Amino acid sequence: MNERRALHESIAGAAVLGTLAVVWGIAAQSRVLLFDGAFILLGIVLSALSLMAARAAADVPSARFPFGKAAVTPLAIAVQGVALLGTLLYAGVDAVAVITAGGADVEPGTVLAYGLVTMTCSYALARWLTHRAPDSELVAAEVAQWRAGALLSLVFAAGGGLALALSSVGDVVRYVDPVLVLVACLVLLPIPLRLLRAAGLELLEAEPPAEVRRVLADAVTSVRTEFGLPEPFVRSTKLGSRLYVEVDFVVPDGAWDVTGEDRVRRALIGRLEPLGYDLWANVELTADPELAR
Structure with missing residues (x-):
């Protein structure tokens, strides 16, 4: 519920600031x-997409x-990310075209005032959303x-302040607007690249984040100690808010029954639940090493 409310608030904030800009x-x-x-x-469209994704998930x-x-x-x-x-690519190409055409006339004081207003609003909204839904990946993308x-x-x-200071130096001011667009593109470029990398890793079922792996390793070690089990084969991946875990122990033939396997599974799940993910855990005790690999 907090996630959806935060996404709605992000959409409202984007509508106000976007229209103003x-x-x-x-x-x-x-x-x-x-x-x-x-x-x-554009962020409104993407926020709406995030909201639909949250409902579907x-x-x-x-x-x-x-x-x-x-x-x-x-x-x-x-x-x-796409x-x-x-x-950013479109804006960058357009800025280069303006520079090669000789720049554009823009009042630098306007850019300075706009920058100060939107900086304050954007930072305040980012902090607000962080407190609204601190554990949501979709809200984290918004933040x-x-x-x-x-x-x-x-x-x-x-940039606006610098242009004001250099306003008496030839035609420098004419290039402030397109140069700031290029700088903006470079500043923002890591964001879509980071989003694409993170999404790609999850869709390809890569290993979960380091903190999750650490908690999982500690949980497996604790369960092994409690039940006297050997080193298992462990596989895990994270998909959105869901964490998939598979732990396979190779044990002596006839040493364990289904009831014992269930106790091991419940012990592992209990140690992983504090992570807060939708946990899908599969724990198997087998006498056949080939089935565990």
């Missing part, structure tokens, strides 16, 4: 403000989707965008 950019004839407004309004498993729809979370994050990367927006606004403010 577009109107301000049109009035000031500033490409950098229009780019920022378009970037923020929360659906219970069904006959058609026996493992649920947890994969929709990294899929939505990947779409966010959309943001495409926007990353708002923090980047705050940093970007700081760049705008600094």
